[in-house]
Amino acid sequence: MSTTKKVYGIYADDDDLLNGVHAFNDKGIKIDEVYTPFPVHGLDKALGLKKTRISDAAFIYAVYGVTIGILVTYYTMIRDWPQNIGGKPAFEWSRNMPAFVVPMFELMVFCAAHMMSLTFLVRNKMYPGCPPQNPDPRTTDDKFMMEFVTDDVESVKQILIDTGVEEITVKDA
Numbered sequence: 001m002s003t004t005k006k007v008y009g010i011y012a013d014d015d016d017l018l019n020g021v022h023a024f025n026d027k028g029i030k031i032d033e034v035y036t037p038f039p040v041h042g043l044d045k046a047l048g049l050k051k052t053r054i055s056d057a058a059f060i061y062a063v064y065g066v067t068i069g070i071l072v073t074y075y076t077m078i079r080d081w082p083q084n085i086g087g088k089p090a091f092e093w094s095r096n097m098p099a100f101v102v103p104m105f106e107l108m109v110f111c112a113a114h115m116m117s118l119t120f121l122v123r124n125k126m127y128p129g130c131p132p133q134n135p136d137p138r139t140t141d142d143k144f145m146m147e148f149v150t151d152d153v154e155s156v157k158q159i160l161i162d163t164g165v166e167e168i169t170v171k172d173a
Helices: 014-027 043-047 054-080 093-123 153-162
Strands: 005-011 033-035 144-150 167-172
Touching (some): 054 093, 144 153
Antiparallel strands (some): 005 144
16 A cells, blocks of 8 residues: 655745745755746746756748748748839849848748747646646645655655745645
């Protein structure tokens, strides 16, 4: 029979939550997850989270968008339907490129923003039809929660009480 339990500690204030995270780090107890209604400054460093690579993905998506912009402007304005507008040379993309900066920029922003959003949703398993992962809906409103999976429930509960927790819930893992 397994004695592993899930312990949830709910805080009312983000400063108390950060103090609790530091207390658990000092004791060497691993925090499995923290749920907050808004970003808490310094929480990522306190939890030891690594920098995300979403900015690298954004750069790749932006390059993709610019490439699509180049291809679309080249095909439509040079190959498919060249027009002499205001005496501009119509048969060379490189000479007309300043006129194409705006659509290329817009496609860059469009692709980067939309594809980053999709990447975020898929990476965090928040796409439509995915089961909810939040164990307490109050953490989307005004409460802060730490989640532990542990065998030593009493020591976790004691540290939670010492750091000003409002509510403690223990469930089977």
